[in-house]
Amino acid sequence: MIDLFTLGFLQRALVAGILVSLLCGVLSTFVVLRRMAFIGVGISHSAFGGVALGFLLGVDPLWTGIGFALMVALLIEYAQTRTTVEEDTAIGIFFAASMALGLVFLHLSRAYNVDVFGFLFGNILAIGAQQLWQILVVTVGVLAVILAFFKELVFLSFDEEMAWVSGVPVKALRYLFLVIMALVVIVTIYLVGIILVSALLVIPGAIAQNLARQLKTMVWVSTGVAVGSAVGGLMLSYAIDFPSGATIVLVLAVLYLLTSGLRPWLHHR
Amino acid sequence: MTAPEISEAAVKLEGVWVSFNGVTILEDVSLTIEAGRYVGILGPNGAGKSTLLKVILGLIRPQRGEARVFGEPPEKLRHHGNVVGYLPQRPLGNPRFPVTALDVVLMGRYGRIGLFKRPRREDREMARRRLEDLGISHLADRLIGDLSGGEQQRVFIARALGVEPRILVLDEPTVSLDVCVQDDIFEMINTLREKLHLTVLIVSHDIGAVARHMDDVVCINRRIHVHQPPPIGRLGLESTFGCAVEYLFHGEIPHRVVKSRDD
Ligand SMILES: Nc1ncnc2c1ncn2[C@@H]1O[C@H](COP(=O)(O)OP(=O)(O)OP(=O)(O)O)[C@@H](O)[C@H]1O
Ligand SMILES: [Mg+2]
Numbered sequence: 406m407i408d409l410f411t412l413g414f415l416q417r418a419l420v421a422g423i424l425v426s427l428l429c430g431v432l433s434t435f436v437v438l439r440r441m442a443f444i445g446v447g448i449s450h451s452a453f454g455g456v457a458l459g460f461l462l463g464v465d466p467l468w469t470g471i472g473f474a475l476m477v478a479l480l481i482e483y484a485q486t487r488t489t490v491e492e493d494t495a496i497g498i499f500f501a502a503s504m505a506l507g508l509v510f511l512h513l514s515r516a517y518n519v520d521v522f523g524f525l526f527g528n529i530l531a532i533g534a535q536q537l538w539q540i541l542v543v544t545v546g547v548l549a550v551i552l553a554f555f556k557e558l559v560f561l562s563f564d565e566e567m568a569w570v571s572g573v574p575v576k577a578l579r580y581l582f583l584v585i586m587a588l589v590v591i592v593t594i595y596l597v598g599i600i601l602v603s604a605l606l607v608i609p610g611a612i613a614q615n616l617a618r619q620l621k622t623m624v625w626v627s628t629g630v631a632v633g634s635a636v637g638g639l640m641l642s643y644a645i646d647f648p649s650g651a652t653i654v655l656v657l658a659v660l661y662l663l664t665s666g667l668r669p670w671l672h673h674r
Numbered sequence: 675m676t677a678p679e680i681s682e683a684a685v686k687l688e689g690v691w692v693s694f695n696g697v698t699i700l701e702d703v704s705l706t707i708e709a710g711r712y713v714g715i716l717g718p719n720g721a722g723k724s725t726l727l728k729v730i731l732g733l734i735r736p737q738r739g740e741a742r743v744f745g746e747p748p749e750k751l752r753h754h755g756n757v758v759g760y761l762p763q764r765p766l767g768n769p770r771f772p773v774t775a776l777d778v779v780l781m782g783r784y785g786r787i788g789l790f791k792r793p794r795r796e797d798r799e800m801a802r803r804r805l806e807d808l809g810i811s812h813l814a815d816r817l818i819g820d821l822s823g824g825e826q827q828r829v830f831i832a833r834a835l836g837v838e839p840r841i842l843v844l845d846e847p848t849v850s851l852d853v854c855v856q857d858d859i860f861e862m863i864n865t866l867r868e869k870l871h872l873t874v875l876i877v878s879h880d881i882g883a884v885a886r887h888m889d890d891v892v893c894i895n896r897r898i899h900v901h902q903p904p905p906i907g908r909l910g911l912e913s914t915f916g917c918a919v920e921y922l923f924h925g926e927i928p929h930r931v932v933k934s935r936d937d
Binding site for chain 2: 438440553554556557559560562563564566567568569570571572573614617618619620622623
């Protein structure tokens, strides 16, 4: 066990895993309460277009990925508030289009040698010092924003109209939340990859909803579950030589099934 | 009953038009409500009652015309955070939302508390008192989704009162409340109104209760209907509802109609 932590890349992987899952755990509560699971799927998959564009242009895929994720997030919000398109239809269209664009970019860049597989399915062992810094900055920034506006985020998730009437900056916070989601999605890609990001945005909150009866407890449980599964999943994947991202998500899925089964007992005291 | 002082207009609508997808819902509605009045709003389903309230709250911008609440546009007024107490028609969007009844009432205080600050002990005490007013202090720590429909409704009325507002806007506050409580709540709101000089707007389908408790009656069905005050003529109500309302409306009950303009 000691060996495992003295290896530089594994330490980085572990720290990155803890930070990213901490973020996902906190955010997941709101994603579940605001029923934004599908938006999470949409934003994360559309990041593929941006990542591929990064390969094509030879820039850090982080920036182009964030650009695409943000653009799609804002397009979804715009389509929902300004047009008659249903939200889930808009998500379905935008993320498919963005992934198709990604394939075209990859084709044009002929960069099949780059680690596309790593971006799709996560390659936490490839996290370098630079990525770790990016993750750290996003973690601190996002947690600060959520903490600062926690009360208002809860209010608008619960009753947007009354929140608006009470002077809560509803529109600004809705957009801010989408920006936060886009940022978190991008750093989570390092951990589990584009395909599985949404699992980390949804499952911890869903598990917490099974276990907790109070909002604050729910946030703590969700965060604990996310961090625990990330660390546990990483160690397990190392031990049995499974892909790490997939192992983390499977641990979460099993926990979800278990707690759903327990739910009737937990809530009949 | 009304103070003889010069009262400022709490709500002033001028030539308000609202349409959704090309269908006109409010047509040239003008209305003035003096501060401190107890106003009932009547009309059939789909008449535009909730829409009218949302125009007053600023949640819907009229295509034409303008709304002023205490002289300010509602979208500015909301920044005070403590002027309006609102009960939406369907306040509970997500029944699994993990908050207690007390948490919900506390949310009514958030505008007053302001950004970057937490609720303090005074806010909690205030919230508890509002639950007491509604006769549900024993439910304070229960989850909102676990309460019965009527209990939930009382929690949301408590939240609107918890704002300590200058104007109270309630969209069908007495749905799913038992008959005894209905009258109690209308009376309690009246007491608060007199004590705090509140302006109260209530949408209700209970014509009898509206006529019994409220000073002014606004009948609306796309346009605001004026009928001769007092009392509400049966014909006036029938032209608003488009059906005979006699069975709802026993006898001639005295009331007054707010200053309003049609035509
Ligand atoms: N956001 C909206 N988009 C489209 N149509 C709407 C919207 N809000 C209201 N309407 C329409 O406007 C009309 C008036 O609605 P409103 O909710 O104001 O009625 P109401 O008088 O409150 O009725 P009820 O007694 O059933 O509550 C309805 O026909 C409704 O379909
Ligand atoms: Mg209505």
